[in-house]
Amino acid sequence: DRLIAIMILAVFCTIFWACFEQAGSSITVWADKCVNLVGMNASQTNAINPAYIVVLAIPFSWLWTKLGAINKNPNTPMKFALGIFQLGLGFLIFAATAHFINDNGKVPFLFVFLGYFLITTGELFLSPIGLSKVTELAPKKIVAFMMGVWFLSSTFAHYISGVIAKLTTTGNVNNKNWLSDLSNWFMGYPDTSSEAVALLMQYNTIYAQIGFVTIFIAIFVVIISPFIKKLMHDIH
Template sequence: MSNAPAAPLPNLSSERTILGHPVGLFVLFFTELWERFNFYGMRALLIFYFIDTFAMNQKNAAESYGAYNGLVYATPLLGGLLADRIIGYRRSIILGAILMAIGEFGLTFAGFGLIPKNQYTIFTSLACIIVGNGFFKPNISTLVGKLYPQGDKRRDSAFTIFYMGINIGAFFAPIFCGQIGQKYGFHYGFGLAGIGMVLGLIIFIMGKRLLGDHGLPPNQGALRAPTAAGIPSGTAVYIGAFLLVPLAAFLVSKPDFVIRWAAPVVGGAFLVYLLWEAFRSTPAERVGIFAALILSFFSIVFWACFEQAGSSMSLFTEQHVNRVVFGYEIQASVFQFVNAAFIVLLASPFAWLWIKLGKKGMEPSSPVKFGLALLQVGLGFVALVIGAKQAVDGAKASLFWLFLAYFFHTTGELCLSPVGLSMITKLAPARIGGVMMGFWFLCTAFAHLIAGVIAGMTGKEAGFGPVFLGIVIFAGVSGLLLLILAPLIKKWENIRLASHANESAGH
């Protein structure tokens, strides 16, 4: 075997274009579309699956659902790090897709009786999806950015196209996987989701040559470097990924442990470290860290409310909403498509609105947008409170209230989601940028855990109405408090940005 270095792959991503973008973007677009079809298809069914298959009560089902989603959002921290340092983005995406497909088909085969249908196989299948998502999700987004040189004006529109793929997948998944899974058997819905993941994997493998040399391992030395066990580092990552599955299975099967112990310990450690960094930083860096921490905490409130969609809102839709449309009953899980539909309809008008307001000097600051997002998610639950008041003595609530709730949740999401990561990168000192970003994602994971606890409260005798009213108060007070704090946070942001400018001028 020759030891001569391999010639670099031709950078086909820059030689061929579609709509002015590298053709590789559309490989990633369709890969992500099918992966999101897989993810949201399974997500639409999961809480109903817990209740129907394992006879869980609403509290236990909601907390298990929250633990699953919390872990899904925590694992990308590790997957992104290992891709950056050792195996590269392509191998990480393929590894993640394989694990997620294994997980979906594990749920499918259990339903068909091809493997034992018990809590061990079910939680192991979910764990495969959790670990697989950690390797897939952060790295396909990073790879989109790698297709463009720094400063390329096409980058923003590339991510707009890419996110459209996400929302197309999220739109169709509940409609097909949800309807088929709830009507004919959950294993059919999971199988359809798994087929989506396999299609995404095939598209990526067949199209990866169109990515040129983007996404390859950072260097072959790191990939082949022996570990303490004497095996190459790359091989160790693959083995380690599968060894993480039993740990993830244990955690998702023990939501009480995750909520009461694991999450507080990990989150507390991050928080203590960031506060220590703040107090040893310059004054400008310190206020930047404080501003980022405050916004991160309020993001937990928003996502804990917003992520009721797959749990309490779906259960409310199943039990108390009139789902008959033109004489045909639609399964409750299907209605999770509404958020994605509103995103597709409203994303461009919102982008236009911010541009127009910006030109007039009237665009709200990022903290104000966060506050408005919280008020809007609260308004969504006002609609659900009204719906819950309709659904008494056997009566059913109108679908109008459900759609109105999703509308306000989506407008809130469009205020908060696009600016969150951008704010963290602006405010955090460069030396702890990765840690601060990790804390932001952990806050999303914590939000899912809290969402599960909140949704579990709907299983009490009082039902959905008091819980939805509590969310209105929780979100509303939080939103008003953040609007009060917004001028101070904006002041800190300006101090931090001014220090950035001074640092750049000094160099």
């Protein structure tokens, strides 16, 4: 049962990292082409995430300790759900920049910091928790093997991340389906007749779709969390 729980969590971990790793690819290109950068270049925006981790790691560790002391610490599936939910909110913040594009086709730098903040808090809800639970859930004889399986999920995630990043340059923002309609509604149906706006929307449409899909997945994780918790037995 516990091995099944690890595999289920690994699937959701793969989804998380597939979206998260846009940070080193499409988000950097988006920042270069579409963001009014102040004080740093696009590649330097990759330092925002590790900077947040340095600042937030100790407070998060303190938070889990305090919540555990009062028996309010969320179980692992709920932490995964909250992490994926925050990831989705971060991408929706990137997408929301469509409401603030200036005459030069650029969006405010502030949104990069806000989006990365939520993506990073999502990472802190999921990544260290997942690594910890693999060592707790796996039988002692195969802990190393299961850690390898866990990190193998990152391999699949990076491949999927590349596919998603490719969509930001080859996807058609005029595709009509419920997800694109929801994304366009969220972004206020911007006029893409301008080349600058069309370029922004090429990225923002994908980010809005990532945001909504991951939020839906987070809700699904909440729904099935009792089942996962049962598989984990006394380890939560």
